[in-house]
Amino acid sequence: MAIKRCPHGKIASMCYICGADEARTRLNKLEADLETLRMRLAACSVVALANSPKSAANARNMHDNYKSASLDDVIRAVDREMKLRADNKMLLSVLEEIASDVDGSWQQGIADRAIKGLSLND
Numbered sequence: 001m002a003i004k005r006c007p008h009g010k011i012a013s014m015c016y017i018c019g020a021d022e023a024r025t026r027l028n029k030l031e032a033d034l035e036t037l038r039m040r041l042a043a044c045s046v047v048a049l050a051n052s053p054k055s056a057a058n059a060r061n062m063h064d065n066y067k068s069a070s071l072d073d074v075i076r077a078v079d080r081e082m083k084l085r086a087d088n089k090m091l092l093s094v095l096e097e098i099a100s101d102v103d104g105s106w107q108q109g110i111a112d113r114a115i116k117g118l119s120l121n122d
C-alpha cells in the first residue's frame with residue numbers, strides 16, 4: 001500500500017501546511033456558525049420584546065437562517081402573554097361593570113380587590 005502524500009510531498013497527516021489549511025477552513029466554518037447562532041439569539045430577543053399583535057408580526061418576519069426551535073419557544077410564550085393580556089383586559093372591564101352595579105355590598109369589596117389584582121398584572 002502506497003503512502004499517501006500531500007501536494008507538499010509530506011505524509012498527508014504530518015504536513016503542517018496542510019494541517020494549517022485544515023485548521024483555517026475549520027475556523028472559518030466555526031466563525032460562520034457562531035455568527036448564525038449570534039443572529040438566532042438576537043432574533044429571540046427581538047421577538048421576545050415584540051408583544052403587541054402588530055409588532056409581533058413585524059418582528060417575526062425574518063430570514064429562515066435566523067429561525068430556530070428556541071425562537072419557536074419564544075413565539076409561543078409571547079403568544080400566551082398576548083392572549084393573557086387580552087383576557088385580563090376583558091375580565092377587568094367585566095369586573096368594573098359588576099362593581100358599578102353593586103354599591104356598598106360585600107360583592108363591591110370582592111370586585112374592587114379583583115380589579116386591583118388584574119390592574120397590577122396589566
Ligand SMILES: [Zn+2]
Pocket residue numbers: 006007008009010015016017018019
Ligand atoms: Zn501538505
